[in-house]
Amino acid sequence: MPSTNLTFAQRDEHRAWLASQAALPAGFRVGVTRFDFMPVEAPKPAKMTLTLLALERPTTAFAAMFTRNAFPGAPVIVGRKRLAEPALGAVIINNKISNVCAPGGVETAERICVATAQALGLTPTQVLPCSTGVIGWSLPADAMIAALPRAAAALTSESIMPAAEGIVTTDLYPKIRRAAVGAGSIVAIAKGAGMIEPNMATMLVYILTDIAVPRAELRPMLARAVDASFNAISVDSDTSTSDTVVALASGRVPFGDWGTFERGLHQVCRDLAEDVVRNGEGVRHVIRVTVKNAASLGLARALGKAIVNGPLFKCAVAGNDPNVGRLIQAIGKYVGAHAPGIDLSHLRASLGGIEIFARGVFQLDPAKEAALVAHLKGAELYQSKPGPDGVFAPPVDFPPHERAVELEIDVGNGAASASVLGGDLTHEYVSENADYRS
Amino acid sequence: MPSTNLTFAQRDEHRAWLASQAALPAGFRVGVTRFDFMPVEAPKPAKMTLTLLALERPTTAFAAMFTRNAFPGAPVIVGRKRLAEPALGAVIINNKISNVCAPGGVETAERICVATAQALGLTPTQVLPCSTGVIGWSLPADAMIAALPRAAAALTSESIMPAAEGIVTTDLYPKIRRAAVGAGSIVAIAKGAGMIEPNMATMLVYILTDIAVPRAELRPMLARAVDASFNAISVDSDTSTSDTVVALASGRVPFGDWGTFERGLHQVCRDLAEDVVRNGEGVRHVIRVTVKNAASLGLARALGKAIVNGPLFKCAVAGNDPNVGRLIQAIGKYVGAHAPGIDLSHLRASLGGIEIFARGVFQLDPAKEAALVAHLKGAELYQSKPGPDGVFAPPVDFPPHERAVELEIDVGNGAASASVLGGDLTHEYVSENADYRS
Numbered sequence: 001m002p003s004t005n006l007t008f009a010q011r012d013e014h015r016a017w018l019a020s021q022a023a024l025p026a027g028f029r030v031g032v033t034r035f036d037f038m039p040v041e042a043p044k045p046a047k048m049t050l051t052l053l054a055l056e057r058p059t060t061a062f063a064a065m066f067t068r069n070a071f072p073g074a075p076v077i078v079g080r081k082r083l084a085e086p087a088l089g090a091v092i093i094n095n096k097i098s099n100v101c102a103p104g105g106v107e108t109a110e111r112i113c114v115a116t117a118q119a120l121g122l123t124p125t126q127v128l129p130c131s132t133g134v135i136g137w138s139l140p141a142d143a144m145i146a147a148l149p150r151a152a153a154a155l156t157s158e159s160i161m162p163a164a165e166g167i168v169t170t171d172l173y174p175k176i177r178r179a180a181v182g183a184g185s186i187v188a189i190a191k192g193a194g195m196i197e198p199n200m201a202t203m204l205v206y207i208l209t210d211i212a213v214p215r216a217e218l219r220p221m222l223a224r225a226v227d228a229s230f231n232a233i234s235v236d237s238d239t240s241t242s243d244t245v246v247a248l249a250s251g252r253v254p255f256g257d258w259g260t261f262e263r264g265l266h267q268v269c270r271d272l273a274e275d276v277v278r279n280g281e282g283v284r285h286v287i288r289v290t291v292k293n294a295a296s297l298g299l300a301r302a303l304g305k306a307i308v309n310g311p312l313f314k315c316a317v318a319g320n321d322p323n324v325g326r327l328i329q330a331i332g333k334y335v336g337a338h339a340p341g342i343d344l345s346h347l348r349a350s351l352g353g354i355e356i357f358a359r360g361v362f363q364l365d366p367a368k369e370a371a372l373v374a375h376l377k378g379a380e381l382y383q384s385k386p387g388p389d390g391v392f393a394p395p396v397d398f399p400p401h402e403r404a405v406e407l408e409i410d411v412g413n414g415a416a417s418a419s420v421l422g423g424d425l426t427h428e429y430v431s432e433n434a435d436y437r438s
Numbered sequence: 439m440p441s442t443n444l445t446f447a448q449r450d451e452h453r454a455w456l457a458s459q460a461a462l463p464a465g466f467r468v469g470v471t472r473f474d475f476m477p478v479e480a481p482k483p484a485k486m487t488l489t490l491l492a493l494e495r496p497t498t499a500f501a502a503m504f505t506r507n508a509f510p511g512a513p514v515i516v517g518r519k520r521l522a523e524p525a526l527g528a529v530i531i532n533n534k535i536s537n538v539c540a541p542g543g544v545e546t547a548e549r550i551c552v553a554t555a556q557a558l559g560l561t562p563t564q565v566l567p568c569s570t571g572v573i574g575w576s577l578p579a580d581a582m583i584a585a586l587p588r589a590a591a592a593l594t595s596e597s598i599m600p601a602a603e604g605i606v607t608t609d610l611y612p613k614i615r616r617a618a619v620g621a622g623s624i625v626a627i628a629k630g631a632g633m634i635e636p637n638m639a640t641m642l643v644y645i646l647t648d649i650a651v652p653r654a655e656l657r658p659m660l661a662r663a664v665d666a667s668f669n670a671i672s673v674d675s676d677t678s679t680s681d682t683v684v685a686l687a688s689g690r691v692p693f694g695d696w697g698t699f700e701r702g703l704h705q706v707c708r709d710l711a712e713d714v715v716r717n718g719e720g721v722r723h724v725i726r727v728t729v730k731n732a733a734s735l736g737l738a739r740a741l742g743k744a745i746v747n748g749p750l751f752k753c754a755v756a757g758n759d760p761n762v763g764r765l766i767q768a769i770g771k772y773v774g775a776h777a778p779g780i781d782l783s784h785l786r787a788s789l790g791g792i793e794i795f796a797r798g799v800f801q802l803d804p805a806k807e808a809a810l811v812a813h814l815k816g817a818e819l820y821q822s823k824p825g826p827d828g829v830f831a832p833p834v835d836f837p838p839h840e841r842a843v844e845l846e847i848d849v850g851n852g853a854a855s856a857s858v859l860g861g862d863l864t865h866e867y868v869s870e871n872a873d874y875r876s
Contacts, residue, residue: 041802070782071770101766103799135763136800195750195767236749238764239771311674311749311863312633315871325573326676328539329633332509333677344508361541362574364479386828425749427868433753434864 007401014173014398021178022159025185025210027250029054031155032166035147037140039097050144051093051166052116052151053206055250058089058126061215063222067243073098074105075129078113079244082128089126091246092116092151093204094144095169095191096133100241108141115145119152132191132204132242133169160187160208167191167204170432172397175275179264184210184253186264190272194281194433196235197309203240205230205272207247207265211255221262222247229269232301233421235280236429237309277421278381278399282392282429285317285379286404287422295414299339303409306334308422317405318424320380322372324349324356324364331409346412351375353406379403384427391435392427445839452611452836459616460597463623463648465688467492469593470604473585475578477535488582489531489604490554490589491644493688496527496564499653501660505681511536512543513567516551517682520566527564529684530554531642532582533607533629534571538679546579553583557590570629570642570680571607598625598646605629605642608870610835613713617702622648622691624702628710632719632871634673635747643668643683643710650689651699659700660685667707670739671859673718674867675747715859716819716837720830720867723755723817724842725860733852737777741847744772746860755843756862758818760810762787762794762802769847784850789813791844817841822865829873830865 008014024030031052038045064083066076082088092112099105113127120127131139154162164174170193178187192203207222226245247265255261278286289307294300307313310330316323327349335342349357352375354368381400386392404421446452462468469490476483502521504514520526530550537543551565558565569577592600602612608631616625630641645660664683685703693699716724727745732738745751748768754761765787773780787795790813792806819838824830842859 041804041807043804068774068778069767069770070773070778070780071766098763100763101795101799105799135767136802195764197771238748238750238767239774241763241767241770310676311867312676312871315868318868319872321872325536325538325679326633328509329507329573329676329679332507332679333635335508336506336677340506340508342508357539361539361543364574366479366481369479386824390824424872425868426872427865429749430753430756430863430865430868433750434757434759434862 005402006399008398009400011398018174018176019159019161021176022161022164024157024160025187025208025250026252027056027210028208029056029155029157030160030163031151031153032162033147033150033154035143037143039137039140041137046096048094048096048140049166050147050151051163052155053091053163054120054155055089055248058087058122059249059251060087061213061218061249061251062088063215063219063247064128065222065226065245067240069239069241071101071241073100073131073242074109075099075131076242076244077106078109079128082125085125087126088128088248089122090116090120091128091130091206093130093167094139095167097131097137097139098133098135098242099131099139100135102136102138108139111141112144115148119148128246130204130244132167135241160189164189170194170281172279172394175272175279177268177271177275179268181211181261181264182253182255182257184255186268188268188272190276192276193279194236195238195240196233196276196280197237197239203243203276205245207245207268209249210252211249211261212251212253213249213261217258218247218249221265225265225269228266229273232419233273233277234305234308235277235283235423274421277423280423281432282426283423284381284384284426284428285376285424287317287407287424288404289407289409289420290417291409291411292417293414294411294416295342297416297418300416300418301420302334302338303331304418304420306330307407308420311425314425317376318426320373320376322351322369322376324351324362328357343413348410348412350408376405379405392431394428443840444837446836447838449836456612456614457599459614460599462595462598463625463646463688464690465494465648466646467494467593467595468598468601469589469591470600471585471588471592473581475581477575477578479575484534486532486534486578487604488585488589489601490593491529491601492558492593493527493686496525496560497687497689498525499651499656499687499689500526501653501657501685502566503660503664503683505678507677507679509539509679511538511569511680512547513537513569514680514682515544516547517566520563523563525564526566526686527560528554528558529566529568529644531568531605532577533605535569535575535577536571536573536680537569537577538573540574540576546577549579550582553586557586566684568642568682570605573679598627602627608632608719610717610832613710613717615706615709615713617706619649619699619702620691620693620695622693624706626706626710628714630714631717632674633676633678634671634714634718635675635677641678641681641714645685645706647687648690649687649693649699650691651687655696656685656687659703663703663707666704667711670857671711671715672743672746673715673721673861712859715861718861719870720864721861722819722822722864722866723814723862725755725845725862726842727845727847727858728855729847729849730855731852732849732854733780735854735856738854738856739858740772740776741769742856742858744768745845746858749863752863755814756864758811758814760789760807760814762789762800766795781851786848786850788846814843817843824865830869832866
């Protein structure tokens with residue numbers, strides 16, 4: 001469940017709410033700059049935004065998790081090495097090009113770190129690089145290094161909003177979540193809309209806190225929070241080569257109740273993960289699957305993922321069609337292929353609180369069908385309509401509500417439960433990823 | 439590789455070619471009837487086709503494979519029991535409703551068998567029932583039993599075409615393949631367009647032969663042929679609850695060279711599997727992935743499936759966009775999640791015969807890009823355009839050519855190879871599965 005239940009009728013309302021969440025914790029500064037460049041691999045100019053997240057003093061209390069994709073981006077390779085360093089002072093992030101399997105990619109990432117360190121008075125190993133965007137292209141290192149002093153000159157300690165806006169690619173809106181913890185706070189931003197089925201981390205997420213949480217506490221807490229949030233979402237079942245979650249603690253606010261801190265961290269991660277799905281490419285319905293009474297946590301999560309990744313069920317949801325046959329198919333597909341011994345005879349399923357399957361057979365009638373359609377329509381984020389050029393694009397760039405298509409699967413043969421979030425499969429997703437060449 | 443390379447400019451040419459393949463082997467008869475009925479679960483009337491495949495004399499030489507979905511349809515449950523029977527005399531097939539997890543489904547399937555046996559002078563256990571269509575609805579047993587005598591009266595021994603046309607649901611065209619074996623033949627038909635990632639069998643496939651092949655030879659040969667054909671395709675990664683492949687031998691033509699027979703069986707299964715993909719829901723490009731030099735057959739197949747099931751790569755292909763970053767992402771996603779120890783440093787990838795990845799980095803330039811686009815456009819089956827109602831539907835109901843998007847992945851660390859077929863992800867797929875409620 002989201003810890004908030006927000007409804008926005010207009011973009012301005014959403015932006016005002018984001019601004020109300022955006023105050024930077026003590027000890028951090030943010031600076032952004034934007035510039036044009038000419039990619040090596042493409043015939044036309046492109047725009048890139050450089051975002052600098054800087055600590056006022058380097059911190060020993062930092063944590064990071066990265067994609068498990070077997071072709072990680074160069075910044076992920078460099079970032080994994082940074083985990084062994086004594087301290088971190090800044091994160092430098094670019095959008096547009098992800099620096100994955102490009103010739104000399106690691107060397108380029110390290111060059112950017114050297115230039116960032118020079119601009120901020122740090123050593124290069126105190127800088128963590130992050131890149132997101134097209135896979136396969138090369139970073140325009142010279143243009144980035146030329147732009148860096150402008151990002152450093154823009155550093156302010158007021159709002160994280162410029163960074164939340166600076167790191168996006170196909171995102172429709174910036175994503176910011178915060179939690180108050182003692183006299184301090186946790187504030188986090190995320191970037192990500194497609195290629196989202198994180199495996200141990202998601203796209204780009206930055207979590208800043210002024211709480212004095214030691215590294216030894218922060219790292220396992222981040223791993224647990226990521227597992228229950230970003231690892232439990234899927235927009236399209238694809239796993240980015242750049243997924244990165246970074247947590248930085250400036251240590252300005254003394255605190256010692258790690259249970260309270262961890263609850264705040266989980267809340268921020270869960271809310272931000274839901275923001276990523278709600279803003280997912282082409283998503284018109286968020287789908288929340290709660291799996292109960294499964295034999296193991298792994299099975300509960302896998303069943304949830306099998307449902308939110310089933311293309312036929314996703315298409316049915318897009319059409320406000322309670323085609324629950326496709327739902328049962330998706331469960332049976334997973335169990336038949338990966339857990340053939342599991343007893344499904346006690347499985348019960350409900351959609352929008354309405355029981356649709358029990359004791360091995362569907363529980364359907366025309367009245368239920370009408371109620372199921374109403375539940376699906378109530379969770380729709382916007383109506384689908386092609387533009388005059390035939391391209392489907394969302395008409396809203398803010399989340400109008402936080403409702404979801406609510407599925408509950410009671411497996412009935414164990415004690416484990418899990419919640420998984422996903423989205424539907426729409427014309428808007430196909431237009432985003434086929435009609436326009438990225 | 440397909441054993442034929444067919445090109446059709448018009449529907450008539452395709453139908454004439456199908457007719458040239460359609461002669462029934464000796465010892466078989468086919469009868470079809472169509473009728474209206476009122477489904478229990480829906481407020482409007484529907485049409486159903488009943489297809490009867492009958493042997494002139496019951497045969498001991500029959501084989502069948504069924505879905506591994508953990509919620510199999512009632513006909514699959516009954517069909518598995520039939521494998522232990524001494525002989526089979528007929529198959530009764532309905533479309534429109536798949537009889538999956540419907541109340542009393544098995545009893546209904548057995549009632550249909552009793553009525554079929556009465557019409558043909560068989561015992562009920564000599565009849566195999568098959569159903570395909572909507573999951574969750576109940577079969578109209580009384581209407582089906584009333585229609586059965588008309589199907590029996592229509593039985594002829596000339597052509598399998600009425601059956602190939604009778605078993606379809608969302609298929610755009612009937613699918614028939616044949617192979618000559620000695621003085622006899624193997625003739626097979628398939629139904630299936632969506633919910634296609636078979637696990638040990640696919641949708642509905644019927645393989646008829648007049649060759650006198652004993653049951654003990656036929657069953658393992660069918661398992662091997664299915665594994666290399668229907669189990670190596672995916673339209674949308676969903677696994678039907680009704681997948682069924684049945685092979686029947688009438689025994690009219692003596693023969694003893696089982697190597698030759700098995701080659702014919704494999705050819706028919708491979709060709710028919712490719713027909714199923716080429717006719718897949720919304721498929722505008724067939725994608726053929728050949729994985730070479732992998733550490734195991736399982737890994738080779740899994741990498742091929744990971745590529746043809748990657749939604750972002752599928753969308754790129756739909757847009758004739760050689761977004762090879764998404765291809766490498768799909769490989770890395772699978773290996774990172776399921777085979778993290780594998781060495782990928784020797785991996786080479788080509789698209790349309792053009793090398794795109796080697797030694798850990800992309801091998802791209804603008805000239806290659808143009809050639810890759812040309813390869814993708816050359817494999818397109820039709821142009822995408824919405825109708826006046828905004829719904830996308832294929833403008834052709836025949837396969838204009840047998841070209842495919844050709845991918846070769848040389849893993850470089852083993853000796854196993856596999857070929858996997860899939861399709862792109864298109865507006866036509868979304869329209870088929872979301873815009874119209876099925």
